[in-house]
Amino acid sequence: MHRSDDGPDGRPVSVTGGRNPEAGIVFDAVGKSFAATRGATPISAIKDVSLTIGAEQFVAVLGPSGCGKTTLLRLADGLIQPDAGSIRIFGNPPQPGPDIGFVFQSFRLIPWATVAQNVEFGLMDLDLTKAERADRVAQNIDLVGLSRAADAYPATLSGGMRQRVALARALAPDPRVLLMDEPFASIDAQTRELMQGELMRIWAQRKSTVMFVTHSVDEAILLADQIVLLAPRPGRVVEVVNVDLERPRWTFDARAEPRFMELRRHLAEQMRKLVLADPSSEFFGRDFVPH
Numbered sequence: 657m658h659r660s661d662d663g664p665d666g667r668p669v670s671v672t673g674g675r676n677p678e679a680g681i682v683f684d685a686v687g688k689s690f691a692a693t694r695g696a697t698p699i700s701a702i703k704d705v706s707l708t709i710g711a712e713q714f715v716a717v718l719g720p721s722g723c724g725k726t727t728l729l730r731l732a733d734g735l736i737q738p739d740a741g742s743i744r745i746f747g748n749p750p751q752p753g754p755d756i757g758f759v760f761q762s763f764r765l766i767p768w769a770t771v772a773q774n775v776e777f778g779l780m781d782l783d784l785t786k787a788e789r790a791d792r793v794a795q796n797i798d799l800v801g802l803s804r805a806a807d808a809y810p811a812t813l814s815g816g817m818r819q820r821v822a823l824a825r826a827l828a829p830d831p832r833v834l835l836m837d838e839p840f841a842s843i844d845a846q847t848r849e850l851m852q853g854e855l856m857r858i859w860a861q862r863k864s865t866v867m868f869v870t871h872s873v874d875e876a877i878l879l880a881d882q883i884v885l886l887a888p889r890p891g892r893v894v895e896v897v898n899v900d901l902e903r904p905r906w907t908f909d910a911r912a913e914p915r916f917m918e919l920r921r922h923l924a925e926q927m928r929k930l931v932l933a934d935p936s937s938e939f940f941g942r943d944f945v946p947h
């Protein structure tokens with residue numbers, strides 16, 4: 657399960673392997689600090705993170721609250737710049753645009769626009785004819801199974817449906833890279849399970865390079881080729897775990913596989929240790945969590 661080149665000590669951690677060895681996302685000794693208030697000592701959000709994610713790989717970023725998961729995604733999207741090190745997306749500096757899709761936990765839909773108009777918004781930066789645009793919108797709405805709700809407004813949709821609109825909007829430009837920040841965290845357990853299946857199915861068709869942030873060990877194992885475990889304060893890579901479960905994983909009960917349970921036991925234990933060892937966690941130093 658451990659890879660010999662895993663390195664909390666800053667050595668490059670490679671999560672390539674699998675289908676395509678071309679590097680999709682590369683973090684090279686990346687650091688990022690934030691000052692909570694002007695003049696205050698900056699907090700190191702990410703420190704010395706080196707990571708190579710292969711093209712068309714699905715990588716889950718797992719870690720307790722405050723370990724820099726969202727910061728990593730924002731850096732990968734070019735929304736913020738690193739203080740140290742560099743980031744490359746298919747060899748180029750990150751730049752927000754149609755090549756990178758971002759799915760936010762909070763959906764961020766436009767309330768006065770219909771489902772179709774929200775998805776069309778994702779195509780804003782592309783030079784398409786009216787017919788091509790309409791085609792793309794319809795195709796992506798169909799992909800997430802919302803064709804019958806194309807003319808509905810977000811307020812009339814369930815949480816799961818809204819999240820699917822956000823997913824269709826991110827997928828519409830057919831991005832090479834898809835960044836997802838806890839996209840299913842606020843969806844009920846049943847819908848979440850269905851959405852995980854949907855995402856696996858869509859990814860099998862589209863094959864983008866995915867960075868998927870989650871707090872959930874089970875979700876990470878179910879979806880990912882590799883799991884990058886981060887420790888908090890400062891955010892750093894502790895371990896990269898290969899998920900050697902067969903694909904597609906929606907054709908069998910992956911959670912019942914002995915390998916799934918083994919991975920879960922290991923990762924849950926690691927997460928528990930990280931939380932109990934974090935002085936700013938409310939669980940710091942306690943040891944009542946079952947293991």
Ligand SMILES: Nc1ncnc2c1ncn2[C@@H]1O[C@H](COP(=O)(O)OP(=O)(O)OP(=O)(O)O)[C@@H](O)[C@H]1O
Pocket residue numbers: 690691692699700701719720721722723724725726727728891
């Ligand atoms: N804009 C900002 N200004 C100040 N501090 C920030 C900013 N963004 C992030 N931080 C700090 O950087 C650290 C990492 O934050 P980040 O949001 O990346 O963590 P996270 O792993 O996504 O957490 P969560 O699981 O709660 O979403 C935290 O200590 C956070 O308070």
Ligand SMILES: [Mg+2]
Pocket residue numbers: 725726727837
């Ligand atoms: Mg976050």
